[in-house]
Amino acid sequence: MTCLPESVPGQKKLGLVIDLDTCVGCHACAVNCKEWNASGHSGPLSDFQSSSDGVWFNRVHTFEAGRGEDSRTVHFPRSCLHCEEPACVTVCPTGASYKRAEDGIVLVNAETCIGCKLCSWACPYGAREFDEDDGVMKKCTLCVDKIYNDNLPEADRQPACVSTCPASARHFGDLGDPTSKVSRLVAERGGYELMPEMGYRPVNRYLPPRPKKSGCGSSDETISLIDLAERRAAKERAEALAVKTGMKEAPSPAQAPAAAAAPETGGKGAAFLRWADRVLSR
Numbered sequence: 001m002t003c004l005p006e007s008v009p010g011q012k013k014l015g016l017v018i019d020l021d022t023c024v025g026c027h028a029c030a031v032n033c034k035e036w037n038a039s040g041h042s043g044p045l046s047d048f049q050s051s052s053d054g055v056w057f058n059r060v061h062t063f064e065a066g067r068g069e070d071s072r073t074v075h076f077p078r079s080c081l082h083c084e085e086p087a088c089v090t091v092c093p094t095g096a097s098y099k100r101a102e103d104g105i106v107l108v109n110a111e112t113c114i115g116c117k118l119c120s121w122a123c124p125y126g127a128r129e130f131d132e133d134d135g136v137m138k139k140c141t142l143c144v145d146k147i148y149n150d151n152l153p154e155a156d157r158q159p160a161c162v163s164t165c166p167a168s169a170r171h172f173g174d175l176g177d178p179t180s181k182v183s184r185l186v187a188e189r190g191g192y193e194l195m196p197e198m199g200y201r202p203v204n205r206y207l208p209p210r211p212k213k214s215g216c217g218s219s220d221e222t223i224s225l226i227d228l229a230e231r232r233a234a235k236e237r238a239e240a241l242a243v244k245t246g247m248k249e250a251p252s253p254a255q256a257p258a259a260a261a262a263p264e265t266g267g268k269g270a271a272f273l274r275w276a277d278r279v280l281s282r
Helices: 028-037 118-122 160-164 181-189 225-245 267-280
Strands: 014-019 059-065 072-078 097-099 106-108 129-131 136-138 170-174 205-207
Touching: 014 181, 028 059, 028 160, 106 136, 160 170, 170 181, 181 205
Parallel strands: 014 205
Antiparallel strands: 014 170, 059 072, 097 106, 129 136
């Protein structure tokens, strides 16, 4: 199995911060990612004509969160999170999957990959892509051949998905530096990891949607997708209780007896995990 590089204080951690409040679900990030990487570090990338199959390092999920006044459409981009403790690396039998010590980027060496798919099964985020034409696993590289390209202007040395986003919903930088732009964004907006309970410590962060504006006023307070998931689960339990007891009207979540609720363990983090599982399975 493959070992991870030793963690050093102050180590660079390159990654993405994705703003779920401004992402419009246009898929420009996915398309530009594929265009760049088709001839880049991981190219070529299989494409099965007009179908949505093939190798895509970026995939965007769109879903409805909440109900009634709380409801909103959320576009959820998904790619490799370049975890600090990536299971996809430690499970690799040949060392083809590895994490770079100098910047924390997780990569795959196509020359030594045997296509066993163990890394794909180990990744809880579904970030690994099997290229059937090449017989190897591929994934987001943070456009490593672009961000370190001295022939490009410094402003262009960022992942293809970041440079093409029309809503500026994607941000790239060093999340190991607390003074960097991306680290400040996470601190100011309450950015969070995806499924922290898994223990893989993803570097990428998501910024939650802001609340809807009502009337002429607005608020800087952010809406937590965890809270939306919990609210929705509470309503579903109340409705299920109404059906079970033959009530004409579902009780409010506060009125529903605690004994009738499904067991909830792990607090908000566990609720978010269940919500993310539902999203990623769609």
